[in-house]
Amino acid sequence: MKKLYTLLFFSFSCLLASAQTLNVVQGNVTHAYSATGSDMTFCCGTRVQIEGNDYPISEITKIVIDDSTVTPATVNVVYNGNFAHVTVSGDMVPYIQASVNGADVVITPSDEICTEITYTLSGTSSDGSFQLGGKYKSVVVLNGVSLTSSTVSPIDIENGKRISIVVADGTENTFEDNANNTGKAAFFVNGHAEFSGNGKITVRGNAKHAYRSDEYTWFTPEFGGNFVVDKATSDAMHVEQYLQVSGGTFSLSGMSGDGMDVACTNEETDTLNGHVFLDGGTINIQCATDDTKGIKADSIVNITGGSLTVNVAGDGCKGISSNSDLNMSGGSVTMTVSGTTYHKDQEDESKCRGMKVGGNFTFRGGNISMSVTGKKAKAIKVDGNYYYTGQGTMNCSVDCDGTAKKID
Template sequence: MRISRLLTIMLAAAASLTAYGQSIRISEAGVTYVHSSANTGDMTFNGSVLNVEGRQYLLTPQTSMTVTADGVDDNTVSVTYNGTQAEVVVAGNIARYLTVNANGADVSILAAPELQQSVEYTLRGTSADGSFYMDGEYAATVILDNLTLTNADSAAINIQDGKLITINLVGQSTIADAQGMANSACLYVNGHAKFTGAGTLNVTGNAKHGITGDEHLIIEGGTINVNAVGDGLHVSEYFKQTGGSLTVNAQGDGVDIGFKGVNKGTKDQYADNGFAFLEGGTMDVTTTGEATRGVKADSTILVAGITATVRTTGNACYDATKNDISSAAAIKTGGAFSMTSGTLTLSSTGSAGKGINATDNITLAGGKLDVVTTGAVYVYGAEDSKPHGVKTDADINISGGTILVAASGDSGSAFKTDYYFTISGGTVMAVGGKASKPTSATQKYYTYTGVSVTPGQTLSYNGVSATMPDNYSVASGKVLVSSPTM
């Protein structure tokens, strides 16, 4: 009798849809599918199966159908969390492509390979024990609209779609996972993640990382605040920030960009593999763990427009797997470092900490760079590591910008390289426990020794003035200054 009544309702609904341009809402297993009159066409019924827009509905006593004047936009899915439950609403034109499961407040959506159009998923509401999982083979947009979501046993949001995922931030959203779980991140994206919008996202990674991007990750807008027991952002392939605001407090690395592929040290099949592009917006990163890095890239870091403050407080340690000392660094790159514009304020206060630590050439051509290291020398057996300001295993080339580097009086050099150190432009003041002197220069420079520096003191030499950081002092410092006006 129940199915017969449903069939009667369905037939009446079809007429109503055609006559008044309304929608039919079909609910089953906690999910509602909304079919509009513009799309339904003929609805066929075979026994207990109703076919609407290519999706088959098994009419059971648990199935409900209503006619409503309220429709939804095509290509959309909305998930509204309410405590221990979640309400899922799916646009009828994509219903046949999606397998949706709502188990309490845990929602999973699998898109069939045949779905070759972008879907917009909106997540809103509140749950202290819920999650969102999505997989597919086409680009998608995920809107976080004033969402508060905690998952007690895995990632709060897990997106396995390997394509471009645009995460649009609306209002203020907060997500978290739980301690002691096996998931690698609170927000995990297996694909190309891009953050946009004007909203705020607060992420707490209690299990490990805050946000993981298994391919490249881009921040174009929004305010993103991350706290994590592991890395704040853990990214494969490359990272780019062109706008928005990123704040990270991490016990691991702040922003860790790995190399995706098998041939580490080359670009492999991925463009810009292992790169970090810091091009705009603001960044504030703090790391506290031993030998952690504020911003770390396996290949190259390019700075062109961002305003960033990066600080590390952890001490160095001996890495038994590498048989070497590993130290903290505000900036660490496995390749080159280049700065053409923007503002970087870097500090490292732990033993043997570095401001910038590179493997390939360091090029400073513009922008404003302030670096301070205040830690002691780290000693392990017959080996040691010193708290240098700017260090590389290759060349250092300064051609522009305004640069202040204050390296620890405990044997720290402002600029440290065993290769070429050249100055051809820029305004430079470098102070350290050890001297820094160019191997060649086309711009005049001067050096001074035995300089006593106290916190907040302003030093002036040859027309170059700089105020020392409030946490920096040295009893007998070595000073290097250079500018175009000398």
């Protein structure tokens, strides 16, 4: 009870005391300081020092005082056509370098930072981008931001740590690159991405992948939003290390490559390398390009929940392709397999499959529904053994090269 009173006391006090913020505007970058009684000292006819930060007067556009509240450890980026404006909270001024060139924003945090900073993006630009460096975990909030870039990846997060990506409730966020983009994807995360929020994100990759992460990507149970890819020159989603889908609604189509391609990294110490985990969410993939996969995994595919629907229409396509085992104990998989053989009788001949398992297939539960109409197509093809418990439902047969065995 004492803790409740204390919390209420401080919360109410903050509410009643009004706030003042001193904004030091330097071109397209503002440093926002909460008002304190400390002296801001002038020096030498040329400089002013504010909370230990030195400003040449010649570099100050203006100083504006308003009644906003500064949240510590925050950077806000607002895009508006050909321009962007960055606001850095005063406590982060010594540690953040913000460069704004038109609507291209580059944020370089100091290596000294040991505080999680929240970067909030909003607004629209038809030629803008956001690049984030740094070596400490961070939060990126997509708060109604739409970026198209004619030169680079609209979102390029070079930070190799944990990046929490919040797709703000009620917002729509769109990212599209240009065919000239030399980056890895229209939306790229060098580190490991964890998605949450209930907003919508749409990504289009005109150069290569729409979305890519070079370490794991996890759509957490707190992700109740929509992830849409309606165009990709390569994969809709290309993830290295592992992909886990625990929430969200996915619509992947218009790609020339795979829907979800999960590849091993080159780091032998990376855990769960090449794995796919489906334990929630609703995934819908249109696999129309010949010889592509709805979900491709370099290693094990684990399905314990959620719903996966794949339209396997292209010749030689696979709804799910695992280079190793596939384990299913829950969730539902629905596939329409209408494609036929790709490059028939040629060296790279590839047949159409609902599920292609390079190792063993273990079915302990869930529901599999296959509609197979393609010539020479099969519902489930297993290179290894097929293990089943008798639980779950399946409306098709399993073609396995090894043995089929009932297990406990």
